[in-house]
Amino acid sequence: MVEQKNGLQTARKPVRSNSTQQPVTFSIVAPVFNEEETLPHFYERVIAVMDSLGEPFELLFVNDGSRDASFRIMQELHDKDPRVHAINFSRNFGHQIAISAGLDYARGQAVIILDADLQDPPEVILTLIERWKEGAEVVYAQRSRREGETRFKLLTAAAFYRVIERITSINIPRDTGDFRLLDRRVVDVLITMREQHRFMRGLSVWVGFRQEAVSYERHERFAGETKYPLNKMIRFSLDAITSFSHVPLQLATSFGFLLAGLSLIGIVIAIILRLLTGAIAGQASTLILVLFLGGIQLIFLGIIGEYLGRIYDEVRARPLYIVHEVLD
Ligand code: UDP
Ligand code: MG
Numbered sequence: 001m002v003e004q005k006n007g008l009q010t011a012r013k014p015v016r017s018n019s020t021q022q023p024v025t026f027s028i029v030a031p032v033f034n035e036e037e038t039l040p041h042f043y044e045r046v047i048a049v050m051d052s053l054g055e056p057f058e059l060l061f062v063n064d065g066s067r068d069a070s071f072r073i074m075q076e077l078h079d080k081d082p083r084v085h086a087i088n089f090s091r092n093f094g095h096q097i098a099i100s101a102g103l104d105y106a107r108g109q110a111v112i113i114l115d116a117d118l119q120d121p122p123e124v125i126l127t128l129i130e131r132w133k134e135g136a137e138v139v140y141a142q143r144s145r146r147e148g149e150t151r152f153k154l155l156t157a158a159a160f161y162r163v164i165e166r167i168t169s170i171n172i173p174r175d176t177g178d179f180r181l182l183d184r185r186v187v188d189v190l191i192t193m194r195e196q197h198r199f200m201r202g203l204s205v206w207v208g209f210r211q212e213a214v215s216y217e218r219h220e221r222f223a224g225e226t227k228y229p230l231n232k233m234i235r236f237s238l239d240a241i242t243s244f245s246h247v248p249l250q251l252a253t254s255f256g257f258l259l260a261g262l263s264l265i266g267i268v269i270a271i272i273l274r275l276l277t278g279a280i281a282g283q284a285s286t287l288i289l290v291l292f293l294g295g296i297q298l299i300f301l302g303i304i305g306e307y308l309g310r311i312y313d314e315v316r317a318r319p320l321y322i323v324h325e326v327l328d
Contacts, residue, residue, distance in 0.1 A: 025109050026050065026057035026129070029102030030116040031095055036068040037223035038117055043077055043084070045122045046114070053129065060085045061116070062102045065092030078327040090322040095227070096198045096239075097321050099178055103187050105326070112181045113200075118222035120179040127214050128181040137183040137209035140201070141216050143175045148220025160237055168244035170206050173213060180204065194320060196313040199240040206244070242310055249307060252300040259293065 028046055032039065043059070050057045063071045063086055074086040087101055099113055110132050112125055124141055131139045146154060161174045178201055182190070189207050190200075205211065228236070241248065273279075 022056055024058045024107055025055040026053075027102075027106035027108030027111045028057065028059045028125070029062065029099065029106055029111055029113050030059070031062045031064055031098035031102065032066060032070050032074075032116045033064040033092060033095070033098070033227045034066045034068045034070060035116045035224060036066075036070050036073060038221075039070060039073045039077075041222060042116050042118055042122075043081075045118065046125075047081075047083075049122045049125055053126070058083050058085055058107065060087070060102055060106055062086070062098040063088045064094065064098040065089050075327065084327075086327040088324045088326070090324045093321045094232075095178075096200050096236075099200050100191075100198055101321050101323070103182070104191050106187065109184050110181055111184075111187050113178050115177070115179065117224065119219055120177065121216065121219060124179070124214065124216045125181075127216075131212050131214060132181050132183065135210060136181075136212040137186050138180060138204055138207075138211040140173060140176045140180040140204070140211065140213055142173060142213045143177065143218045144215040146218040149218075153226075156233065160240075164202075164240060164244070167241065167247040168202070170202065170244055172202050172205050172244075176201055176213070177218075179216075183209070185209065195243070196318075196320065197239040197243060197310050198320075199236075199243045202240060202244050238306060239310075242307055248303045252303070255296060255300070259296070263289075 028050070030042070030046075035042070046059055050059075059081075061074045061084070063074060071086070071088055074084070074088075077084040078086060085105075087105055089098070089101070093101075102113065103111060110129065112128060114120055114122065114125070120141065128139045128141065149157075157175075161172070164172050165174065180201070182204060186204065186207055186209050190203060193203060
């Protein structure tokens with residue numbers, strides 16, 4: 001069944017026509033952007049794992065504007081297996097937004113977020129669920145090893161988590177991705193937060209509740225390549241930092257005091273030199289100082305701009321995403 005959705009409704013929790021649907025215990029939410037090669041294998045592996053549990057579940061794909069056959073494959077899977085559902089975005093809205101839409105639509109008592117590229121092995125879901133049954137409300141999967149990633153990605157990721165740890169007030173665990181299990185209570189809180197620039201792994205820590213970690217080995221992508229090129233990674237890091245920290249803004253104050261202090265010393269030295277020798281060094285030093293200060297000021301204007309742009313996005317309050325159709 002294909003259901004048309006008005007995108008403007010997406011600011012609230014969408015109502016799915018689930019009168020004919022059985023309640024489910026687990027929802028697997030998988031964001032998908034151009035994963036046609038992986039999807040059939042992903043489906044097989046997830047279904048094998050979930051079937052072994054013997055409890056009702058749904059597999060909910062979020063098609064984030066894929067330009068390949070991904071959505072057609074979802075339709076085929078949906079036709080042959082009623083446990084498969086899909087949300088089709090009107091265009092690419094990004095990984096974090098796709099996850100958010102999945103949470104909006106998921107019906108399970110526990111929701112598991114899982115990348116569709118098979119980097120996060122679906123078998124780990126069993127461990128996540130075990131912890132959930134023991135009472136944990138957020139079970140995040142922590143990477144003990146990452147295979148098949150470039151040195152650059154590993155280095156930048158390590159640096160990213162360490163910076164985040166230092167400058168944010170919440171404790172975002174190192175080396176976790178979005179692969180995690182969220183209890184219904186947590187999901188119900190998360191879907192009320194409609195901020196535009198979303199760092200889901202931060203938000204799911206920010207909400208509190210009983211959090212536990214499970215460690216696992218991250219594999220290579222099954223097929224295709226990363227959908228996070230450098231520019232998207234930079235955007236993502238900036239979103240994460242601005243969502244949870246004002247430290248970059250406050251740096252301007254510290255820098256201002258530091259430079260004012262230094263220039264005061266400079267003035268004193270200049271006066272002394274002038275009195276003792278009657279002359280001080282010429283224009284070059286002045287020029288360098290002016291350029292240096294100009295640079296610092298531009299950097300901080302840029303930082304203010306990053307925050308300001310985000311405030312502007314929030315004020316406009318556009319819907320987070322626009323749904324083209326739902327395979328319910
Ligand atoms: N993805 C998405 N929208 C995007 C980029 C990625 O839905 O704009 C999906 C992608 O299909 C994958 C997951 O998000 O299932 C993680 O992306 P990717 O594997 O490219 O990121 P990486 O693992 O390299 O950080
Ligand atoms: Mg990946």
